Amino acid sequence: MSQxxxxxxxxxxVGISTGARCAKALGIHSDVVHSRLQDLLKAGWVxxxxxxxxxxxxxxxxxxxxxxxxxxxxxxxxxxxxRFTAWDAAQYSGATLDYSKEYIRFLMAQGxxxxxxxxxxxxxxxxKENPPIRTPYMRSSGKEEERHERIESGWxxxxxxxxxxxxxxxxxxxxxxxxxxNGNGNH
Amino acid sequence: xKPVFVHTQNVKNFSAMMEIVKKRIxxxxxxMVSGRAGRGKTRTAMQYATQFDCTYVTTLRDWTxxxxxxxxxxxxxxxxxNQPNRKKLAFELIVSLCKENPRPIMLDEADLLGPxxxxxxxxxxxxxxxxxxxxxxESLPQLMNRDRRVWSRRCASMEFQPMGVxxxxxxxxxxxxxxxxxxxxxIRTEIADMIQRxxxxxxxxxxxxxxxxxxxxxxxxxxxxxxxxxQAAIKRIIPESK
Numbered sequence: 183m184s185q186x187x188x189x190x191x192x193x194x195x196v197g198i199s200t201g202a203r204c205a206k207a208l209g210i211h212s213d214v215v216h217s218r219l220q221d222l223l224k225a226g227w228v229x230x231x232x233x234x235x236x237x238x239x240x241x242x243x244x245x246x247x248x249x250x251x252x253x254x255x256x257x258x259x260x261x262x263x264x265r266f267t268a269w270d271a272a273q274y275s276g277a278t279l280d281y282s283k284e285y286i287r288f289l290m291a292q293g294x295x296x297x298x299x300x301x302x303x304x305x306x307x308x309x310k311e312n313p314p315i316r317t318p319y320m321r322s323s324g325k326e327e328e329r330h331e332r333i334e335s336g337w338x339x340x341x342x343x344x345x346x347x348x349x350x351x352x353x354x355x356x357x358x359x360x361x362x363x364n365g366n367g368n369h
Numbered sequence: 370x371k372p373v374f375v376h377t378q379n380v381k382n383f384s385a386m387m388e389i390v391k392k393r394i395x396x397x398x399x400x401m402v403s404g405r406a407g408r409g410k411t412r413t414a415m416q417y418a419t420q421f422d423c424t425y426v427t428t429l430r431d432w433t434x435x436x437x438x439x440x441x442x443x444x445x446x447x448x449x450x451n452q453p454n455r456k457k458l459a460f461e462l463i464v465s466l467c468k469e470n471p472r473p474i475m476l477d478e479a480d481l482l483g484p485x486x487x488x489x490x491x492x493x494x495x496x497x498x499x500x501x502x503x504x505x506x507e508s509l510p511q512l513m514n515r516d517r518r519v520w521s522r523r524c525a526s527m528e529f530q531p532m533g534v535x536x537x538x539x540x541x542x543x544x545x546x547x548x549x550x551x552x553x554x555x556i557r558t559e560i561a562d563m564i565q566r567x568x569x570x571x572x573x574x575x576x577x578x579x580x581x582x583x584x585x586x587x588x589x590x591x592x593x594x595x596x597x598x599x600q601a602a603i604k605r606i607i608p609e610s611k
Contacts, residue, residue, distance in 0.1 A: 259419040272372040273412075274419040279372050315446035 185210055185361075189218045190227050193240040200236045211353050213338045252277050256285050257317040260295065260309050267304040288320040332358070370544045370580045374416050377536040377572075379404075379529045383413050386525050387421075387473070390500045394471045397495045399522045400502040403480075403509045404529025407571035410504050413529075414475050421472070423502075428478040434489045438463060441474070441493075460493065467497035480505030480512060487512060491519050500524065531570020537561035540575065541594060545583050554586055555593040563596075567603050567610050578602045 192204050201219050205212040219238060222228045231237040255275035263270055272282035286307055289295040294313060299306040335358055342350035376384075383402065390400050404410050418425035426444045429436070438459035442452050445466050453459045467474070474497075476482070482490065482503075494501045503509060510526075513519050532540075538561045546553035568574040581602035582594045591598060603610055 255419055258422065259415070262415055262418055262425045269372045273374050274416045276374070276420075282372075312443070312448040 185214060186218045186221060189215060190222055190240075193222075193228050193238060196240075198231060198237055198239040201238065202236075209357075211338065211350065211357055213341075213350070214335060214354070214357070217334050217338065252281065253285060253319055254317045256282060260286075260289070260307075261313055261315075263309075265298065265306060265308050267301060267306055269304055285320055289318065292318055294318060332361075370583055371547065373543050373546075374412075375536070375540045375543050377409065377539070378533055379409055379536075380413050380416075382527055383417065383529075386527050387417060387502075390473060390502065390525055393500050393524050394473075395498050396500075396524070397498055397522055398500045398524035399491070399494055399513070399519060400473075400500055401509060401513055401523055401526035402502060402504040402529065403507060403526070406506060407573050408529035408531060409572040410529050411477055412572070414477055414502070414504050418475055423472050424474040426474070426476055428476055428481045428505075430481045432482075432486060434486060435459060437486060437489065442466075460496075463493060464497045467499045471499045473500045473502055475502045475504060477504045478506075479503035480507075480509040482512065484512070484515060487516065487519060491516070491522065494522060532565065532568075532572055532575055533570070534558060534561045534565050537565050537575055537579075541579050541582075544576075544579065552592075554583055556599075557593070560594055560596055560599045564599055564603065567607060574606060577606045581605050 188208055188210070189204055192208055193199060201215045202212055204210075204219075205215040208215070219228060223230070223238075227241060228238040229241045231239050252275065256271055256277050259271045259274035260266055263274070268279060268283045268286055271277070271286065272279045275282070277285070286295060289309075290297070290307075293310065295307045295309050297305050298308045335354055339351055339354045339358070342348075342354060374380075386400070386402075390398070402410060402414070415425060417423065424441070424444050426441055429440070432440070435456045438456065439452055441463055442459060443449075445463070447462065447466070453462055476490065479487075479490075482505075490501055490503070503513070505512075513523065538556055538558065541556040541561070542553040544553070564575060564578055568578065578599075579594075579602070582598050585598045585601055586592070586594060589598070594602075
């Protein structure tokens with residue numbers, strides 16, 4: 183389980199807690215917990231407890247269970263546009279052009295869109311008649327999330343080294359090694 | 370160029386208006402968005418509908434009220450076999466769906482509606498209690514002002530203006546920024562003004578000219594759209610321009 187999921191599960195179990203308590207309970211460095219909590223806040227999984235600084239409470243995200251809000255937006259843009267290019271889908275949804283192309287390829291493989299022509303260098307696609315309202319999700323391997331976590335840990339380690347905090351640095355190193363041994367890293 | 374949605378002055382005005390409109394959910398209100406073709410109305414509406422999960426429908430010239438209801442239901446995710454086969458039932462289904470999930474409904478190219486269909490839209494608006502955003506060309510205000518009952522239900526209106534010089538500058542810099550920290554292709558105000566004048570502020574033409582300008586700048590390893598680059602790009606897209 184990724185660190186983010188472990189932290190989320192912790193808050194789901196205890197309801198309300200601080201980042202420091204969570205760090206202690208899970209054996210994760212407090213800086214890492216703090217950084218993950220910001221991600222969880224953005225995603226709507228936890229929220230700050232009003233009047234209690236430093237306390238967070240678990241909140242079932244309105245997007246809980248959604249695999250990707252970007253794919254939701256892409257699918258909505260495609261359903262609205264009906265005839266579209268990868269460029270249009272990216273522009274309306276805010277996704278990158280590469281991601282938009284990848285998602286369209288996935289939709290074509292699912293039989294939900296088809297190529298109907300070309301406009302300059304761009305292919306024109308058409309969504310099939312009566313497309314499902316629910317977003318067809320392209321499965322992600324979860325590698326992106328792990329990579330993001332490793333980068334974050336790396337930066338936390340750098341900050342600790344620059345601040346001369348050996349204890350913190352060694353704690354993060356140990357955590358990284360533990361993750362690698364548990365297979366949470368890219369060997 | 371990368372596919373960025375640039376928040377031009379028109380887009381900012383539209384978003385600000387929609388913020389007010391969203392507060393009118395629960396009331397019967399019509400919104401009018403008009404402007405000449407090529408000013409980015411459809412693009413703005415589609416982007417907004419995507420981001421805020423609104424129902425978006427494009428008007429057809431030959432629509433009858435029942436056909437219109439069917440198309441609205443399709444946009445709401447109710448397809449052929451689940452659609453009622455009677456006009457009254459279709460109308461009621463739209464109303465109940467609006468009450469279940471209240472959100473603005475956008476009707477693009479609404480200038481094609483005609484007085485009869487506009488009355489049907491007004492009826493839907495009156496009963497469904499969600500804002501209906503009518504987007505169309507210059508003839509839309511005339512159509513809406515003809516009927517006093519339609520006119521009085523208007524809670525907001527805006528006209529899309531030609532893309533301004535500052536919009537051209539912002540568009541050029543944002544669309545040519547290939548990665549974070551990259552400043553993008555620079556363009557001086559005088560050059561942006563020239564492009565704006567030659568195109569009359571038409572979004573599609575400006576986009577194509579800037580795309581050409583980017584290719585020429587890349588080939589010449591230039592970091593700025595110079596006058597020569599801009600003129601060459603304009604000549605490729607609007608050859609008749611002097």
